[in-house]
Every structure is written in structure tokens, then in C-alpha cells.
Amino acid sequence: QVRSAPDPLPRRGLRDLRSNPSPAMLPQLFARRYLFSSQSRSVVNLISGLSVAAVAMPVAAMIILLSVFNGFESLVKSMYSAFDADLTISPRQGQTFAQRDLDTAALARIPGVGALSFTLEQSALLEHGGRQATATIRGVDDAYGAVFQLGDVVSAGEWRVRLGDLERLVVGQSMAWMLGIRSLADADVTLYAVRRGSFSSLLPLENYTRRTEPVGGVYTLDLETERTYVLASLRLAQELFGYPGRASALVVRLAPGADAAVRKAVAAAAGDGFRVRTRDELRASFYRIMTYEKWGIFFIALLVLIIASFSVVGALAMLIVEKRDDISTLRALGADTGLVRAVFRTEGFLICGLGAVAGMTLGVAATLAQQYFGLIEIPAETFLTKSYPVEFRPTDLAVVAASFAAVAALLSNITVRSMIKTDRL
Numbered sequence: 001q002v003r004s005a006p007d008p009l010p011r012r013g014l015r016d017l018r019s020n021p022s023p024a025m026l027p028q029l030f031a032r033r034y035l036f037s038s039q040s041r042s043v044v045n046l047i048s049g050l051s052v053a054a055v056a057m058p059v060a061a062m063i064i065l066l067s068v069f070n071g072f073e074s075l076v077k078s079m080y081s082a083f084d085a086d087l088t089i090s091p092r093q094g095q096t097f098a099q100r101d102l103d104t105a106a107l108a109r110i111p112g113v114g115a116l117s118f119t120l121e122q123s124a125l126l127e128h129g130g131r132q133a134t135a136t137i138r139g140v141d142d143a144y145g146a147v148f149q150l151g152d153v154v155s156a157g158e159w160r161v162r163l164g165d166l167e168r169l170v171v172g173q174s175m176a177w178m179l180g181i182r183s184l185a186d187a188d189v190t191l192y193a194v195r196r197g198s199f200s201s202l203l204p205l206e207n208y209t210r211r212t213e214p215v216g217g218v219y220t221l222d223l224e225t226e227r228t229y230v231l232a233s234l235r236l237a238q239e240l241f242g243y244p245g246r247a248s249a250l251v252v253r254l255a256p257g258a259d260a261a262v263r264k265a266v267a268a269a270a271g272d273g274f275r276v277r278t279r280d281e282l283r284a285s286f287y288r289i290m291t292y293e294k295w296g297i298f299f300i301a302l303l304v305l306i307i308a309s310f311s312v313v314g315a316l317a318m319l320i321v322e323k324r325d326d327i328s329t330l331r332a333l334g335a336d337t338g339l340v341r342a343v344f345r346t347e348g349f350l351i352c353g354l355g356a357v358a359g360m361t362l363g364v365a366a367t368l369a370q371q372y373f374g375l376i377e378i379p380a381e382t383f384l385t386k387s388y389p390v391e392f393r394p395t396d397l398a399v400v401a402a403s404f405a406a407v408a409a410l411l412s413n414i415t416v417r418s419m420i421k422t423d424r425l
Helices: 011-019 023-036 043-080 104-108 173-178 223-228 234-241 260-270 284-322 324-332 337-373 394-419
Strands: 087-091 113-128 131-140 154-157 169-172 188-194 208-219 229-233 249-254 274-278
Touching (some): 043 394, 131 234, 169 223, 284 324, 284 337
16 A cells, blocks of 8 residues: 555655664654655745745844844944943032042042043033024043044044143034034134023123134034034133033043943942943933834834745645645554654744745845945945944844744644644644
8 A cells, every 4th residue: 555655755765764763853854855855846845945035035134134223223332432431420419510529549540440531511502603503512621532532533623622721612513514614714613601690681691601712623423413512621611601620520431341340449439429320321211212123123024024934834734735645654654643743843844944044144144244345335425334334243143043943833833733633634
């Protein structure tokens, strides 16, 4: 009866059975023969190949999407690193503190602390050539350049805010355009700050402290930062806002290789009246939103992957129907329902595995090519980077692989158990 079966098992497969008698290897043996054997070419095999392609595309898309979000996240963090320090020490109460309240010498002696700088931030009104704009004036001391490397972001002039006793301003490129500044040769900007402790309705101008200073440099970052921050000297900011000898924060640059213990030591040295925050904590809400967006896109792509995986269900169902004579032969040879199910379950795993490997290879290759060669460029001249920022992370690959493995296992088990019963096909 076995010899007269219309679709007998391949002879080579039977020889492999005799040479590999382990029951655990039988499902893998039959599944590989059904998928790769040159003697079993049919429409089902063509559909299985299409299912592999249908699975590979969403897997590759998931890796590419996550890498793009990683790239934009790293780009945003690099932009903010020009104005957000590794550690920022600020008062727990109030907006300013006396500079003598912090023992900078003790802080500088902490291992892992690279540089320190006092800053004073307040809002002010800027005016140039009849144009006005509001901005945050950040007054910085002479050690500011050791905390932030601003040389790479300055597109015109230089970032120094003091030349001896001469005061200068450093503005963003967008702020320069808003004020109509086209050349540093004639770029005197008038600053207006509300005078503290006095108010006169008869002489409104007396309510403001006014200073006119030249622009000595223009920096280029993201649009929001360019429109928000204007750098000035700490002395100018203290005189403009009426805070002599006071600052709003002490920014700290950590040495390479510094760990979380440095932050604890800085917090202990600063005292209970100050709080110490990292760069990520300063913009915690923004980074949290970016994380939510990234994983929101991931679950949407996962839903697309699940829908695409139903092609594997169709291919597996058609294969079970096509191989019903083989199933009868296996039962006649003594195979139980568990073994038969394991054969086709392994077949589903093979189809999904081939699609996953192909998709991961394609996704990783495309991501690395964009990351290192910048093949796809952004059609905008004012953006900070010429090509789309992409960053491949192995953790994303592991998450995609684990998610798809769970989907493949669930769909294959449901399909096989629903079509192969204990007493019949």
C-alpha cells in the first residue's frame, strides 16, 4: 500500500530516516524535504516562496523604521548637547542663587568632573533695525567654552562673548534673520530687560534696563534653539537683569568614562539646597514623547507584519491539503497526531524563518548603508544633516526577531491544530 500511494515520501528522505532514526529530527527532515526538494515543485511551493517575500518586507521595514527613529533621536540629543550640559546644578527654590553658595573648588576636585561654568538665564526683548523679538539671554562666564564645544556650530564670527572689556552677543541663525541681521559689520542689537523693584506708568522706558551690544557670532542648530537662546557674558547678564553676583545654574562637563557615582558625589557636594539633573532629565518629557512615538510606530509595523503573516497561514493550509496522502502514509507507518502536527508546524517555522532572515538581512544592510554612506539625502538646505539620520542598534534587531518569532509560533500552531485533528485530517 505504501508503494501505491499517489504521493509517496521521497526515496532520499526514507534513506535519511534510516540514517537519522531520532524522532526529534523527523519533523525537521520532512519539513525541509517538502520545502526544498526538487521533486516537490508545485503551486504550493510557489505560494510558500511568495509568503517568504511577504514576511521579509515588513521585517525589513520594522528594522529600518526603528533605525530612523534612533538616528533622529541621536541627532536631537547632539543638538541639545550644545546647550544642555552633562550635569546641571540649579537651586531647589527660586530662580537664582549666590555664586558663593557653591564650592566650585570642591566640585572640581571630584574625580570625573571635567569643567564647571556659571550661567544666568532670563528673558529679554531684542531690537535691531526696527525689528523686535523675544529670546532667552544666557549669560556665561569665561569657563563656558570648556563645558560646551561651540566652535563646530558657529557659522559666522566666533562664539566668544567677551574680548577684554568688550561685550559681544552670539545669536542663532534664525534669530539673526528675524532681526534682519545680514552682516556682522553692522549688527548692534539693543537688549531690554524688565527692571526689578521699580515700575512707572508715566515713563515706561524707565521700567526697562537697556543695553546695546554688537553681535560677534552666529550659531546654527535646530530652529527652536536658534530662536530661543542668545549668548552673552555673565557680567552683562547680571547687570542687565539686576542680579549682581548671582547665577541661575552651574553647568558641569563630565570627563570621559564618568559613571553615575560622579553625579551622586556632585549632588552631595552641592548640598540639599540644589538639585542635580542630567541632560536627559532636563528634557525628560520630550525624550519620553520620542520613545512613545518610536514604539507606537513599532506596534503599527508589527500589525502590518501580522497581516502579512497570514500569507504563511494560507500557504501552510494549502500544503496540508496537498500532502493529505502523505499524512495517511505517516499514520499507517505509526506516526501519531503529535508527530504529524510537528512536521507541518516546523514547515511553518521554516517559511517564517526564511522570511525573517531575508528581511533582517535586507533591513540591516539598508540601514548600515544609509548610516555610513548617506545614500538618501534630505531635500532641504537648511537642515543640520544632508542625509536622513539612521542608527542601527542590535537591541532593535533582537526585539523585532523576538516579536516575529512569537507571531510565527502562534499562527503556525493555530493553523496546524485547527486543520490536523486527532482522528482525521
